[in-house]
Amino acid sequence: MKNQVYRNLFTIGDIGLACFKILYDKEGMAVDYKCIEANDVFYKCLGVTGPKALGRALSEINADTEALIARFKEITAEQSADFYYASITGTRYRVTATMPKSGFLVALFAGQAEADRKLTLYEEQLKVLFDVTNEGICVVDTNGCCILCNNRCLRLLGYSRPEELIGKDMNKIMHHHHFGHPDHFVNDIIDRLFVDKDRESEYEVFLRKDGTYFYAEFNSHPYYHEGELKGAVITFSDVTNRMNVEHELRESERSKSVLLENMPGMAYRCKFDPQRTMEFVSQGCYDLTGYQPESILYNRDISYNDLIKPEFRAPIWEKWNKLIGTDNKFREEYIIITASGEEKWVLEQGQIIYGDAGEIVAIEGLVIDITDQKKKQKEIEYLSYHDNLTGLYNRIYFDRAREKYDNPEYLPLSLIVGDINGLKLLNDALGHQEGDALIIRTANVLQSCCQKDHVLARTGGDEFSILMPKTDSIRANAILKRIQRACEEYNKQIRNEVFQINLALGFATKTSETEPYSKIRKIAEDYMYKRKLLERKSSHSAIISSIKSTVYARSQETEEHAERMQRLSRLVGLRLNLSEVELDELALLAALHDIGKVGIDDNILKKPGMLTAEEWIEMKKHPEIGYRIAMASPELMSIANYILCHHERWDGKGYPQGLKGKQIPLFSRIIAIIDAYDAMIENRPYRDAMSHEEALEEIRLNAGTQFDPEAARIFIEVMNEEFGRKE
CATH class of the missing domain: 3.30.450.20 (PAS domain)
Incomplete structure (x- = not known):
């Protein structure tokens, strides 16, 4: 029974299986691989027939095996290999190879599409299958001296290093009983090879280094060079426990049993x-079941x-x-x-x-x-169909679910779409980390409002969709209201409006089989966009106010500083005969010119001493951050460019663009002077405040380099008048 199971292992499936005897050079390095057992699938991999390959070295089979031999050489007793191999037929195979016993190599060839699911099964089968192969190899010259041996040969004869055998007369080591001249055993083999060529499956007694002996089964093959007999290749194994044919068959049966009992999983034969x-x-039955x-x-x-x-x-x-x-x-x-x-x-x-x-x-x-x-397959499927950030379904899964539910049996089919208001503004102001946190909070609120049969997915950066089979418009509207209430309840716990959830929602319901889903989607999105337009201004204003408060809380700027900036900017603006609209715009700039500092690290903003060069690089990013925040808010777009330029210098040495002279917007030039003045008359941790006169003198000295000279002159005049004295 076991024989039958053993034979069928080579026919189950479509995996190429082969066992090779490793051929070594005199240094004990693998140079080639002789095919000693294989199945038809393996022969097909190499594009040859069985008779052409069996018993031959890989290099002799065809010219396509050079790369395969190179990869096999990387394999050791401790290290197997797993690689891809393109055969001479153009087919790509995944190859798994291992060395179950010294001197032998087992390889599995699987078509790339089938490889991943079959490799694990056959790797262990083959490793155990050829674990019973147990041969030493000794190459001798015509004088009977050893010129090459493998590690198994050394171990069988009781030696530890090749140098102990290389060059030695093997007649003194390989004794025998059957030949007429026991002391010339190897020479007898050479003599017989001249007549009989290969000699296979003969039995003799070999001596070990320590004087003990063992029964050996050996094969001898002529070794030719340029047509001349140069010696013999003797392969042998210890068959002390296999002294006759019956015992040999029992040993084979035992070996097959070892294979079946130790392979992964459970081999079976059943009715x-x-x-x-x-x-x-x-025996794998126990581990499996x-x-x-x-x-x-x-x-x-x-x-x-x-x-x-x-x-x-x-x-x-x-x-x-x-x-x-x-x-x-x-x-x-x-x-x-x-x-x-x-x-x-x-x-x-x-x-x-x-x-x-x-x-x-x-x-x-x-x-x-x-x-x-x-489990791994499930993990891959999860990643394929879920959003990494929120854990919700992604657009791919949602579209597949929509195809499933867009059928008469699931009518009425309702859809809710939602879009987070102010996400771009939050990303620009506080960074994508805070924006991601808002998306996650929104996803959690939405999830709490959905039922098991609903499909909730993140279908865009700030967009969510909920597909609700067998849900009419009344029920869909009730769920939408539930989401709105859940957002309101959540927001009550969050004082800072920057971090509150502001979600524009819309819904639509499909009631007819002939009504296309695309129409339902458009109705829901139109509803949502109308709500978004109505809510956008108030939500943006709330976020801007919260950002201003955050700037005051995190930096050395104060609300009083902003108020002074607004008052002084109005005085200068009046002197410049600005319109009321322009005065309001200048006042807004005065209040929000440093709004970009919300994106700068607290440790830099609140540092008591002077900033390092690296910290200054970070600090200089705040005009650009402020510009992005302003551009994301319709009510601030008009001052976005002024915010970007408020640290430019008249001489072109400012930042971030290095603008010069009147390339710098007028409002930015005015704010640069007022901001510098107010900063100089305020105490800082690293310096004392200047007097009013000292600050004005500093501005006068830097007019024409740091500041617009005409704007500086007007500012000094206005300030002197404000304080009741002239320069």
Whole structure:
């Protein structure tokens, strides 16, 4: 029975399998790989027939194997390899190779599309299958001296280093009983090779270094160079426990048993009946099912069919019945319930075994645990269909769900769409980290208002969609109102309006099969955009006010500073005969020129001493941040460019653009003077405040370099008049 299972391992599935004997050079380095066993799929991979490849080195099979040999050389007893190989036929294969025993290499070739799901199964099968291969290799010259040996040869003969054998007369090491001259065993082999060529499967007694001996099965092959016999290749293995043909067969049976008992998963042979009555199961049965093999054999305690989760039993048996009369292979994934009650996903692959008369004899195959693979597959599916930031479904999943629910059986079908007001303004003001936090808070509120059959997804940067099957417009409107109330309740807990949820919502309902979904989507979005326009101004104003408050709280700027700036800017503006509209705009600039500081780190804004060069680089970003905030708010767009330019200098040495002279907007030039003056007359942690006169003198001295000279002159005049004295 085990022989039959063993033979069928090479025919199950469409994986190329091959075992190679490693050919070494005199330094013990692998140079080539002799094919000693393989299946038809492997031969197809190399584009050759079995007779052409079997027993030959890879380099002799075809010119396409050079890259394969190079990759095989990377493999050690401790290190396997997993790589892709393009064959001479143009087919790309995934190759997994390992060295289960010294001197031998096992390789698995799988088509790239099938490789990932089959590699794990066959890697372990092949490793154990060839684990029984146990040969030493010794190459001798015509004088019987060793010129090359492998590590297995050293170990079998009791040596530790190749130098102990290389150059030595092997006649003194490889003694024998059967030949006429025991002391010239190797020379006898050479002599016989001249007549008989290859000599296979002979038995002799070899001596070890320590004087002990072992029975060896050996093969000898001529070693030619340029047509001349140069020596022999002797391969041998220790067969002390295999002294006759019967014993040899028992050893082979044991080896096959080792393979079956140690491969991953459960190898089996069972009757063709609904209970899957097992006639043989490998030891992997316990690891897979939690039951000892004897518990399942012949259904002693439980049948294998009883382990299969009920909903899978009938479909599996139906699939097996469909294979009757064919040579097709069975492959199915399903769930079993183990002795501990744990559910495991397994992959079963097998085939029906027929007798000589075509009758069904048994089923043979392999069952392996793929639970971990299923978990990874689920993780990949989750990432494919979910938004990374919120954990909600993404647009891809939503569109698939829409295709499913856009059918008569789910009518009426309602849709709610929502868009976060002020997200861009928040991103520009406080950075995307705060914007992301607002998106997450909004997602949580929306989720709390949805039912299990609703599909809630983040369908855009600041956009959410809720698909509600079998939901009429009255119910949809009630859910929309519930969301609005939930946002209001949440906002009551948040004092700073910058971090409150302001969500524009719209909905629509599809009631007719002929009504296109695109029309419903447009109705819902139009509804939402109308609400967004109505709410935008008030929400933006609230956010701007909150940003101003945040700037005052985080920096050395104060509300009093802003008020003084506004008062002084009005005095200068009046002297310049600005219109009332222009005066209001200048006052707004005076109040918000430093709004960009909301995006600067607190440690820099509140630093008591002078800033470092790196900190100044960060601080100089605030005009650009302020510009983006203003551009994101309709009521501030008119002063956005003034905010950007309020740190430019008359001589072109300012920032961020390095503008010069009248390239700088007038309002920015005025604010630069007023801001500098107010800063000089205020105390700072790193200096004392200047007097009014000292500050004006500083402005006068920097007129024409830092400041617009004409604007500076007017400012000094206005300030002197304001304080009741002239320059």
